[in-house]
Structures are given as structure tokens and as C-alpha cells.
Amino acid sequence: MKTSMGSGSTRIPLRQQVEELCEQSIGTCYQCGNCSSGCPMGPWMDALPNQLIRRLQLGLEDTTRFASPWVCASCFACGVRCPKGIDVPRVMEALRVVGLRSGEDHIGPHTIEKKRLSQLPQIALVAHMRKATG
Amino acid sequence: MLIGDRKQQSYEPRIVAFLCNWCAYAGADLAGTQRLSYPPNVRVIRLMCSGRVDPGFIIEAFLEGADGVIVAGCHPGECHYEHGNRLAERRMTTLQHLLGFIGIEQARVRLAWVSAAEGRKFAQLIETTVEEVRALGPFQQFPRRAP
Amino acid sequence: MTSLAYYPGCSLKRFASGCEIAGLEAARRLGIELVELERWNCCGTVFSMSSGERMHHLGSLRNLVRVQEAGYPEVVTMCAMCQNTLRQVNNEVRGDGDSLAMMNRFMDEEPAYRGEVEVLHYLTLLDRLGSEAIAARVERPLTGLRVAPYYGCTLVRPPSAGIDDPEDPNIMERLLEALGAKVVRDPMRVECCGAYMGVSKPGTINVRASAIHGSARNSGAEALATMCPLCAHNLDAVGPAPDEPALVVFYFTQLVALALGAKPEQCLAATQRVDPRPLLSTKGLLEEPQP
Amino acid sequence: MNNRVGVFICHCGKNIARTVDVEALRKEAAGLPGVEWAEDDMYLCSDPGQQLIRERIAEQNLDAVVVAACSPTLHTTTFRRAVESAGVNPFRLEIANIREQCSWVHPGTAETTHKAAALVRSGVEKARRTQPLEPIHVGLQRAVVVIGGGVAGIQAALDIAEAGYPVHLVEQGPNLGGRMAQLSETFPTLDCSSCILTPKMVEVSHHPLVTIHTLAEVTDVEGSIGNFQVRIRQQPRYVIAEGCTGCGDCVPACPQVVPGEFDRGLGARKAIYIPFPQAVPFTYTLDREHCLNQGPLIICDRCAQACEPRAIDFDQQPSEELVEAGAIVLATGCDTLPLSHFREYGHDRHPDVIDGLMFERLLSASGPTHGEIRRPSDHRVPKSIAFVQCAGSRDPERGKAYCSQICCMYTAKHALLYHHAVPDGKVYIFYIDIRAGGKGYEEFVERVRAEDGINYIRGKVAKLIPKDGKLEVWGVDTLLGEQVKVEVDLVVLATALVPSQGIQELARVARVAIDGDGFLSEAHPKLRPVESQTRGIYLAGTAQGPRDISATVAHAAGAASKVLGLFSHDELVEEPTIARVNEALCRGCSFCVSVCPYDAISLHEGTAHVNETLCRGCGACTPACFAAALGPRGFEDDQILAQIRALAC
Numbered sequence A: 001m002k003t004s005m006g007s008g009s010t011r012i013p014l015r016q017q018v019e020e021l022c023e024q025s026i027g028t029c030y031q032c033g034n035c036s037s038g039c040p041m042g043p044w045m046d047a048l049p050n051q052l053i054r055r056l057q058l059g060l061e062d063t064t065r066f067a068s069p070w071v072c073a074s075c076f077a078c079g080v081r082c083p084k085g086i087d088v089p090r091v092m093e094a095l096r097v098v099g100l101r102s103g104e105d106h107i108g109p110h111t112i113e114k115k116r117l118s119q120l121p122q123i124a125l126v127a128h129m130r131k132a133t134g
Numbered sequence B: 001m002l003i004g005d006r007k008q009q010s011y012e013p014r015i016v017a018f019l020c021n022w023c024a025y026a027g028a029d030l031a032g033t034q035r036l037s038y039p040p041n042v043r044v045i046r047l048m049c050s051g052r053v054d055p056g057f058i059i060e061a062f063l064e065g066a067d068g069v070i071v072a073g074c075h076p077g078e079c080h081y082e083h084g085n086r087l088a089e090r091r092m093t094t095l096q097h098l099l100g101f102i103g104i105e106q107a108r109v110r111l112a113w114v115s116a117a118e119g120r121k122f123a124q125l126i127e128t129t130v131e132e133v134r135a136l137g138p139f140q141q142f143p144r145r146a147p
Numbered sequence C: 001m002t003s004l005a006y007y008p009g010c011s012l013k014r015f016a017s018g019c020e021i022a023g024l025e026a027a028r029r030l031g032i033e034l035v036e037l038e039r040w041n042c043c044g045t046v047f048s049m050s051s052g053e054r055m056h057h058l059g060s061l062r063n064l065v066r067v068q069e070a071g072y073p074e075v076v077t078m079c080a081m082c083q084n085t086l087r088q089v090n091n092e093v094r095g096d097g098d099s100l101a102m103m104n105r106f107m108d109e110e111p112a113y114r115g116e117v118e119v120l121h122y123l124t125l126l127d128r129l130g131s132e133a134i135a136a137r138v139e140r141p142l143t144g145l146r147v148a149p150y151y152g153c154t155l156v157r158p159p160s161a162g163i164d165d166p167e168d169p170n171i172m173e174r175l176l177e178a179l180g181a182k183v184v185r186d187p188m189r190v191e192c193c194g195a196y197m198g199v200s201k202p203g204t205i206n207v208r209a210s211a212i213h214g215s216a217r218n219s220g221a222e223a224l225a226t227m228c229p230l231c232a233h234n235l236d237a238v239g240p241a242p243d244e245p246a247l248v249v250f251y252f253t254q255l256v257a258l259a260l261g262a263k264p265e266q267c268l269a270a271t272q273r274v275d276p277r278p279l280l281s282t283k284g285l286l287e288e289p290q291p
Numbered sequence D: 001m002n003n004r005v006g007v008f009i010c011h012c013g014k015n016i017a018r019t020v021d022v023e024a025l026r027k028e029a030a031g032l033p034g035v036e037w038a039e040d041d042m043y044l045c046s047d048p049g050q051q052l053i054r055e056r057i058a059e060q061n062l063d064a065v066v067v068a069a070c071s072p073t074l075h076t077t078t079f080r081r082a083v084e085s086a087g088v089n090p091f092r093l094e095i096a097n098i099r100e101q102c103s104w105v106h107p108g109t110a111e112t113t114h115k116a117a118a119l120v121r122s123g124v125e126k127a128r129r130t131q132p133l134e135p136i137h138v139g140l141q142r143a144v145v146v147i148g149g150g151v152a153g154i155q156a157a158l159d160i161a162e163a164g165y166p167v168h169l170v171e172q173g174p175n176l177g178g179r180m181a182q183l184s185e186t187f188p189t190l191d192c193s194s195c196i197l198t199p200k201m202v203e204v205s206h207h208p209l210v211t212i213h214t215l216a217e218v219t220d221v222e223g224s225i226g227n228f229q230v231r232i233r234q235q236p237r238y239v240i241a242e243g244c245t246g247c248g249d250c251v252p253a254c255p256q257v258v259p260g261e262f263d264r265g266l267g268a269r270k271a272i273y274i275p276f277p278q279a280v281p282f283t284y285t286l287d288r289e290h291c292l293n294q295g296p297l298i299i300c301d302r303c304a305q306a307c308e309p310r311a312i313d314f315d316q317q318p319s320e321e322l323v324e325a326g327a328i329v330l331a332t333g334c335d336t337l338p339l340s341h342f343r344e345y346g347h348d349r350h351p352d353v354i355d356g357l358m359f360e361r362l363l364s365a366s367g368p369t370h371g372e373i374r375r376p377s378d379h380r381v382p383k384s385i386a387f388v389q390c391a392g393s394r395d396p397e398r399g400k401a402y403c404s405q406i407c408c409m410y411t412a413k414h415a416l417l418y419h420h421a422v423p424d425g426k427v428y429i430f431y432i433d434i435r436a437g438g439k440g441y442e443e444f445v446e447r448v449r450a451e452d453g454i455n456y457i458r459g460k461v462a463k464l465i466p467k468d469g470k471l472e473v474w475g476v477d478t479l480l481g482e483q484v485k486v487e488v489d490l491v492v493l494a495t496a497l498v499p500s501q502g503i504q505e506l507a508r509v510a511r512v513a514i515d516g517d518g519f520l521s522e523a524h525p526k527l528r529p530v531e532s533q534t535r536g537i538y539l540a541g542t543a544q545g546p547r548d549i550s551a552t553v554a555h556a557a558g559a560a561s562k563v564l565g566l567f568s569h570d571e572l573v574e575e576p577t578i579a580r581v582n583e584a585l586c587r588g589c590s591f592c593v594s595v596c597p598y599d600a601i602s603l604h605e606g607t608a609h610v611n612e613t614l615c616r617g618c619g620a621c622t623p624a625c626f627a628a629a630l631g632p633r634g635f636e637d638d639q640i641l642a643q644i645r646a647l648a649c
């Protein structure tokens, strides 16, 4: 894979945007991988949390294209275990916010069966809507 | 004329500098070894530690004709005597408040950290201090003692 | 009788009513009056973690204002997610005067929040009473019932909103022991059940539930105890893959009420998919307690 | 005030003379009050230049000298010697720095000569006010107390004793050896640890100049460099050292079984025991805490019955001894973070999660399993092991921010030794980075990497889950970007190295500084790594920071050489430029006491008193004194004020 690290765009660079949104310092991550080791949603992610952070460190603008932040269940396990005190769930949230602000749709109400809709607990629905709409 | 009569000359600020032996004084020596040039307005008194500087010395310097004073020692955490520079910092801060209170410009008294490797920093310190004190004009708040 | 403000949250009024009914009954039996707030709204469910989305915290804040105006220093929640969101919002505005001032301006129809309310989880409340005091009230000891507490995420994480150690909590264990149950310390007890991911990725939940049920079963548990409607839904209503056995999933409050002598029909929820009665009956826990 | 000052101005070839008008300067100097003689010379530091100064002192009967030349850091010693040989007290020499701080940095203008004149004037004003000072001579107690009996303490004690000075080696445990005695084989050479340590322990115990105090602690340190008084508290062993033959007959008689500390709980010992077969001193120890006899009541004396030499004495009492020493070496070593620290790894709840030292005991031929690797839960030979590196190290959030330096290496060693013992066993090493910086270390790790069956996986382990008698390890391969879950029989945590317990108390007693992590602070991280910030107290080994055996031994040898350097003098000669109290003026307010960085000032009957060996003459105390009652010699208030007057105008 060829990775270009320069940014040709005049927008606020992604890393800066994410750091401001999550109030975390991405640079302190030393890529130990602890966040990824314990992530319950890891099997469904297209890039593990540490990989997303690595991409952000390099300022790769396509980091927003990964589905992982939308797979993240906000379980806080990674944040609790990060040796460098990075609140990784906040980084995930920031990536979601960046995606939402650029107009992505992750609710997909039509994808939820009617029957299931009535069985889900209220908090599941509300939480999902909140995560998917910002 | 060797010792200039200051009244006849255009105003040249006189700066007295108290330097600790281990860092700032060595830094000043290094500026010399590197042949950096800086204004001759500064006169150095070598002390073992910036913690030795009595605020009274600074008042005395002004009374005797100085227009500015520099106190310089090792960087925080690098004091040869563990924390003498911290003492200096505390004393100088208090003094500066006091001077400010009686209307003396704080820029006339400067505390700086200069390591033995910072010859350039020392030269720059002298340069900027001389310029700032020159801009303030001669120190006239205290009646000078007769020379 | 101690009386405290009580915030139920939406799920406890519908999906997880079993949790609330049993919890209130248990409180009554312990001499605690939980006074439901006259008006309350959604807690917000999830705490918005990005600096640009603080407005989402207004919902939580309104509830805290109502506790303040009702004159209570503390508010009790049963739902793990409610306590988590309310606590996090509370922590945030307390730590940041500017943000509190701004939020207060936005809530112009409400009195200003002063940041003094404490959010308390039901488990913390019981823990405060102390194991001994609770043990003394037990009428139907849960002897022989092998229960694995399941905390999930929001009861213990992030640490600033958790009620116990994030990796090795013990509060439910302590209380269950006081109720006479055989406590099983399951290593998966703080691992996520999949949370709301079931909405968009239903398949994930079975996998998570299988892991959690399997681990608890391996550790020798017959039942799981939880304090979160979402966990209960994922572990019970969705549950492990169809070909795998599922344990009974209790709301913790149900076990407390049962042990304190409440009638089984009072504390068993109609919504429980895996019927707890066969298990309880083998342990003699459906019978009337001996005086 | 003296008025027979001589001023000598140096041209330094053209270095000074190029920009300073030396002749004008000389004339100016000659006219200054108190100046008896002023002269210039081409090269003052040369032999003829020094000779000139000496001659003029004699001719003109000078009693103080000002040399206007280069920086005092260059030639103070030269000129002090010169004036001293001519009968002027060396502390009556002043140097005016007209080269580094004048001729080299300013142009050849009148203002430059003007400044040089001011500097000379200031030097003269100070010289007139100097007093003759004599160096302070302090007696030197040529004996050493070494605290800590690990390899660092042993090495330091041996080096010092070999040079002919008596050493008291104080060890808190029942025997010497420290961590190294617990190790199996040592990286990178795989020498057997006891094979190389035992001869050293024997040597130190037989050395006529070494007194070993085991079960002993230092409870108080008084005095200062050259003359410390060290209080050693001896705990009772309840076995008379001279009586015990080491036969071991007492052990089978004892009914009390206790988990053995030396084996880190993996093995058992009796209440009367010797920790390991090669222990030095080879005297058994009765552990009163676990013995049936609590307090004075003797309800069991089976060991005493079994002991033919009648070496057991239940009535032993703690005792104290005061030792005089000129220097102290702190070698209190290290510990590792306890397993209970690691809550996500099940802390101490899963018996098959152990730390590196426990694994050393499993590997050790004299260990609880006689060198066979068997896991604690069911004593089976583990068919797979996961090693978790950086457990608690490099973890500023929940552990220690620093790298423990040795665990990459010993983990590689563990993997290798295990693989040799169980060739079909599987090894997974979870690491973040491999740090193998020593000589031969990278080669060692490379060898281990190349072994079949050893998998290095780059990623930190989040959690351990016990499952069907195994442990599921949740890891990640960050190089592949995939989660990794493996089930293993045993997990070994490479736990962070931490300072030994009790270091804080000892540091307080000995008045040495400790750093934020609790290790002893060195005087300078690069240039004075074996000296503490308190003179006469030296540091050796892991008490100062994580390091392996070879670095520990080098560090200890360094500390010993510092001690020997100190002892190579007949007495301590201290610079006289230290603070002095004018007792008539002192009001006993103690402001100065709190200011001194070296605790050199104390109040005696309401008057401040400066300890001559502790004071380093920084002068920080002087401005604190509102009574103007103390000041450092050589930098007194009146001298400095006179310099200010000379310079400001």
C-alpha cells in the first residue's frame, strides 16, 4: 500500500479537528495496542482502534472512511486500559462527529425490522439514534 | 579621559549583573570564548549561587548609579546547590512587586536562567536588557549617592 | 424511614419494569422511601463525548435541576445507563464553570443548576446500608443459588462515573453474599454485551452473549445478575446463539426483593425470556419464607 | 581594611591588549585607594609572569593581590599557588576577568577600557576586604557502612575491604544475595546465578574486614562526610549464630509450615528455616511470627529439643549498635510490582498468573520444583506459556512511566530456558518494543526469536480470562492489525521493577533525596551517577534505578572507588569559603535553618551553628538573615557592597 502523508486540502487537518473534538492528545499514543486487544467489537471492525489512532497521528484524511467508529459500542474498555491515558472512546466519538458533519447517514431506520423495533429497549434505540445522529 | 563623566556623554545605561559561578558566569565566559559581542554596559559580580543575591544588593546598585540589574543563575532543577535558584526566584519576585509598588519599572530588574552552555543566550540577554533599559532612560527614582 | 429522590428513566417504565417494581419493593422492605421526581425527562441515554456536542447534556442537566429544586441533595437511579449519563454530565459541569454557565443560559426556562446534586446508584445505596444490615433483613436467603454478577460497561466505566473498580468490582458480590447467594466471580463480568449495536448489527449480540453466558456457565454460575436494561435485553431477550444454553438473567433488584421476602410474582418479570421459576424452585426459593 | 594591594594586568599576548588600553588601565589602577603597586605583563600565567608576582609581593610587602586577566575558572589555582609561595594567603587573591568578559566581547573603544577599569576597581575593593582563610581540616573515620546485601552491596563491600578498610554490611533479611540469589540463569551468557554469586557471598562472609549484620536495619544516621554515626538495629534470629552448625535437624521437628518468601510463595518452609541451600551466613532463622511461640510463652520447643548444639534461644532480644563510618553506601536494591497491582490480569486470584521472579524460582535447580517447570495450580508441566512484557512499566496511567530495562531481556531468557526444557511447548511473548541495549543483548534476543516455537507478538495484553483450566489471553498483533486470542497453561508477567520497601524511611534517616518514583537520586545523572546529593553517601545498584547485574556491579564498583578516593586522604580538607555565624548578632530566629539546602545550620542554645563539613558556601542563607549575622567567607556582604559601589558608577 502506498500511503501519502501530505495534505493537499485547505480544510482544518483531520488530526487537529479530531484532537479539538475529543480533547485528547493523539501524539502520546505509543501504539501498544492495548485498546485493540480488549475491544469487544474488534472482530467487526475494519481497522482496530490503535490503527485508527495511528492513521490520525500521520494525519491521513481517509481515516474517516473506516466503519470502525460506527461499530464501536462505547464500552470504555479501551479508555480505561490505555497506559497513556488516552480516552479512546472520545476519539471514536470525534471521528463519528466528523463523519456526521460531512453528512453521512448511519441510522438506516429501514434496515431495522418492525418486529425488532418494538422489542428493543428504549435505551437501545435512543442510544443508537444519538450515536448515529451526533 | 578614562573614567567617563556621565554628564558629558550621551546616556549609556549601566547594568550590574550578579551571576552564579556555575552556570551564568560560565555562560558569560563562553560568550567570550565564542567571541560573541555585546554592549560593554554590563559589569559582572560573581557569586557562588544566585541564592546569595540579597534584594538589598539591588537597591544598593540603584543607589550607586546603576540603571538596571540582572540576576542570573542555573536553570530550575539544575542549581549546583539543589535549589538556590528557586530561592533567588522567590526573593526576586517579591522585590519586583515591591519595586513596582514604588514606581520603579520592573524591566530594570531582570532574573534569567543561563546555563554554562548558553553563551549566545547570555549575549542576547545583555543586548535586550541594555536596549530596554536604554529606552527607559536613566534611573532617577532614588537620589544618587555622590560618587 | 429515609427518603430519597428517585429518577427512573424511560426503560424502567416500559421494557425493564420488572427491575423497577422489584427495586422499589426491596427499598420499601429496607425502610427506604424512593420518591419519584414529579417531572423528569430522558437522561440523554448516552453521554456525548465530543467538545462540540455539549448541548446534548441539557436533558441530563434538567433532571439535576429538578432534584435540586425538589430540595434533595442526592438522586437515586436503578438503570446503569441513567446513572452513568447523569454522573458524567454532573462531573463535567462541576469541573468547568464556564460550561455550566453556558448551559444554564440555555436552560433559561429553568432555575440555574448549582452543581450540588449527587447522583447515586441503587447498588451504592444498598452498599452504604452495609452487608450486615441487609443480611439482618433477609427472610429468604438465596442459599445454594449460584449467581454471577454481570456489570457490563456503564456501571464501572469510565472510572469517573463508575460505582466500583473498573476491572475488579465487588459491590454486587458483597451484596449477593449478604443475601445468602453463592457468588460466582466471572472474569467476563465487566466485558461489554454489545450495547446498542444490536440495533444496527444484530448478529454481534449473539456472539457477545454467547461469550458471557459461556464464561459464567464455565465458572459454575446458574444465573446472571445485572443492573442494566440494555444488558438484560442483550443477554436474555437476544441471548446466545440458539443452539447454546442460556442462563437465567435477573435484574439484581429482583434477587434483593426475593431475598427480603417479597412474593415471587412481585419480583419476577413477565419480560424474562428464560423463565427463572424452574431454577428458583429447585432451590426452594419460590416458597413462602419461614418466619 | 588592608591597603597594600598589588594589581597585575595581563596582556595575554594581544588577546587583552588588542582592545584594552593596558597602559591607561595600569595608571588608573595605580591611583586606586589601597593600591600599592600596579604593573602589566605579557603573559602572567607563564613562569616568568608568576615569578614577577612573587617578586613584587616580597619587594612591596603586598598583602593582597588582584590579577586582571582571563576568567578565574582558568587560572585561580595557578595564581593562588603563586601568591601563597610568596607568603600571601591564597584567599586574598582576586581575579578581574578582563578577557572573557571584556576584551573578547567588546570592541577596542574607550568604553571597553573603561569597563576593564571598573572590573579592576571592583577587584581591588574586594581584595582590600579579604581576610586570610585557612582550609578546614576534618578527621576521617576510615570505615564504611554498606546498607543492602544484594550483589551491589556485596561488590561494594568487597572492593572496599580489599583495599584495606573495614566494612559493616547491613542486610535486613536473614541472608545475603538479594534478587540475584533468586535467579536461575542470567542473560545474556546464561551463567548459573548461584554459581557466580555464591563464591562472592562466601568471600565477603570470610573477609576479615567485613562485619555482616543480617536481620539488621539502619535506624539513624548522624554526622556528616568523614564522620557518620550509624545506628544499626539487630533483630533477634532466635538461633545463636556461633552455635548453629547448619545441620538442619531442627527443621523436620517443626510443625509449622509457612509459604516461603524466597520462593515467592511457590514453595513452603518451616517456621525455623534457611531460605536456600547456599545461604550466607549459613545460620538457621527462627521466624517468631509464624512460630507457635508467640511472645514470651513457650508452648513448643521441638526445634530446641532437636538441636544438639543447643543453638536455639527463645529469649534473644533486639539490640542496637552505634558504628562510626566515614562513608555510607546505599545498596538497598529493588522489588517488583506485586501481582495484586494487575486487576485486569486477575491480580493474585489466578494461581497460574505469576511474575518473572516466580518463574525464576520454577527454573532454579534449588527451587520449589527442583528446576522442573510446573505450574502452581496443578503442578503440571505447562504446554504453552504467554509472557506479558511491560506489565506496569511504561504505563504512566496505572503503573510506572519508566522502562524497567531488564524485563525484555529476562523474558527472552525465560522463553529460551522454557523452550529448552519443554521443546514442544508453545511460547507467546507479547511485547511493545524490544529493548536490548547491552553488549551481546540484541544477539541474545535474536537467537531467541530464531528459535522455533517462540512467537514474538507486538501488542499489549488487555486481559486474561481463566477458561477450562487454561488462561485465555486477549492480545493484538499490531503489525497484522488483528486481535489475537490464545489459550495457554501459564502466564508470566514481566512486572515493573520498583525500589525496595522501606527506602523512603531509610532516605529520610540518611538525609538523601529520592526521585518521583522512589529511587535514590544521584547527584548528577551523567557525571555523578554513584554519588547521592549528600556528601559521603554513595549509591550502588538498583536502589538508584533499574539495571541488570553487570550494570549493578559496575555501579557498585564505582561507588566503592568513590569511597576509596575519599579515604586516600589523611584527612578531609574543606574549602574555607563556608558560612560563619556572628554569634553576637544572631537572634536565633532560625530563618537561615530552613533555607540551607544541606541542612548545615542548626540552632544550639538559641544561636545558629554551621556544620563545617555540610556547608558548601552557597550563601543562600545570608539574605535570609535579617540580623546580618551570617555570611559565606569570601563573599561577605561588605565585600559585595564594595564591588557594587565600584561597578555601578
Ligand SMILES: Cc1cc2nc3c(=O)[nH]c(=O)nc-3n(C[C@H](O)[C@H](O)[C@H](O)COP(=O)(O)OP(=O)(O)OC[C@H]3O[C@@H](n4cnc5c(N)ncnc54)[C@H](O)[C@@H]3O)c2cc1C
Pocket (backbone or CB within 6 Å): D147, D148, D149, D150, D151, D152, D153, D170, D171, D172, D173, D176, D177, D178, D179, D180, D183, D185, D186, D187, D188, D216, D217, D218, D331, D332, D333, D334, D335, D336, D356, D357, D360, D406, D410, D413, D500, D501, D502, D503, D506, D540, D541, D542, D543, D547, D548, D549, D550, D552
Ligand atoms: C525476574 C528477574 C530476572 C532477572 N534476570 C536477570 C538476568 O538474567 N541477568 C541480569 O543481569 N540481571 C537480571 N535481573 C536483574 C538483577 O536481579 C538485578 O540487577 C540485581 O539483583 C540488582 O542487585 P542489587 O544489589 O542492586 O539489589 P537486590 O538484589 O535487590 O539487593 C538488595 C538487598 O538489600 C536489602 N535491603 C533492602 N532494603 C534494605 C534496608 N532498608 N536495610 C537493609 N537491607 C535492605 C534487600 O533485602 C536485598 O538483599 C533480573 C531481575 C528480575 C526481577
Ligand SMILES: Cc1cc2nc3c(=O)[nH]c(=O)nc-3n(C[C@H](O)[C@H](O)[C@H](O)COP(=O)(O)OP(=O)(O)OC[C@H]3O[C@@H](n4cnc5c(N)ncnc54)[C@H](O)[C@@H]3O)c2cc1C
Pocket (backbone or CB within 6 Å): D526
Ligand atoms: C551521535 C551521538 C550522540 C550521542 N548523544 C548522547 C547523549 O545525548 N547522551 C549521552 O549520554 N550519550 C550520548 N552519546 C554517547 C556518548 O558520546 C558516549 O557515551 C561518550 O562520549 C563515551 O565516552 P568515552 O570516553 O568512553 O569515549 P570517547 O568519547 O570516544 O573518548 C575516547 C577518546 O580516546 C581517544 N583515543 C582513542 N584511541 C586512542 C588511543 N589508541 N590512544 C590514545 N587516545 C585514544 C579518542 O581520540 C577520544 O578522545 C552520543 C554518541 C553519539 C555518537
Ligand code: SF4
Pocket (backbone or CB within 6 Å): A028, A029, A030, A031, A032, A033, A034, A035, A036, A049, A050, A053, A081, A082, A083, A084, A085, A086, A088
Ligand atoms: S492503548 Fe493507548 S497508547 Fe496503546 S495503542 Fe491504544 S491509544 Fe495508543
Ligand code: SF4
Pocket (backbone or CB within 6 Å): A035, A038, A039, A040, A041, A042, A049, A071, A072, A073, A074, A075, A076, A077, A078, A079, A088, A089, A092, C192
Ligand atoms: S469503546 Fe469502542 S473502541 Fe473502545 S473498546 Fe469499546 S467498542 Fe472498542
Ligand code: SF4
Pocket (backbone or CB within 6 Å): D010, D011, D012, D013, D042, D043, D044, D045, D046, D069, D070, D071, D074, D075, D099
Ligand atoms: S593569565 Fe590568562 S590572560 Fe594572561 S596570558 Fe595567561 S591565559 Fe592569557
Ligand code: SF4
Pocket (backbone or CB within 6 Å): D239, D243, D244, D245, D246, D247, D248, D249, D250, D251, D284, D306, D307, D308, D309, D310, D311, D312
Ligand atoms: S538444629 Fe540447631 S545447629 Fe542444627 S541447624 Fe537447627 S539451629 Fe542450627
Ligand code: SF4
Pocket (backbone or CB within 6 Å): D253, D254, D255, D256, D271, D272, D286, D287, D290, D291, D292, D293, D300, D301, D302, D303, D304
Ligand atoms: S518452637 Fe516449635 S513452632 Fe517454633 S520454630 Fe521451633 S519447632 Fe517450630
Ligand code: SF4
Pocket (backbone or CB within 6 Å): D389, D390, D391, D393, D394, D402, D403, D404, D405, D406, D407, D408, D409, D433, D434, D435, D494
Ligand atoms: S525492558 Fe522491555 S519489557 Fe521491560 S519495561 Fe522496558 S520495554 Fe518493557
Ligand code: SF4
Pocket (backbone or CB within 6 Å): D581, D585, D586, D587, D588, D589, D590, D591, D592, D593, D607, D608, D624, D625, D626, D627, D628, D629, D630
Ligand atoms: S537567620 Fe541570622 S539571626 Fe536568625 S538564626 Fe540564622 S544566623 Fe541567627
Ligand code: SF4
Pocket (backbone or CB within 6 Å): D578, D579, D595, D596, D597, D598, D599, D600, D601, D610, D614, D615, D616, D617, D618, D619, D620, D621, D622, D632
Ligand atoms: S552557605 Fe549555603 S550551604 Fe552553607 S550554611 Fe549557608 S545555605 Fe547552607
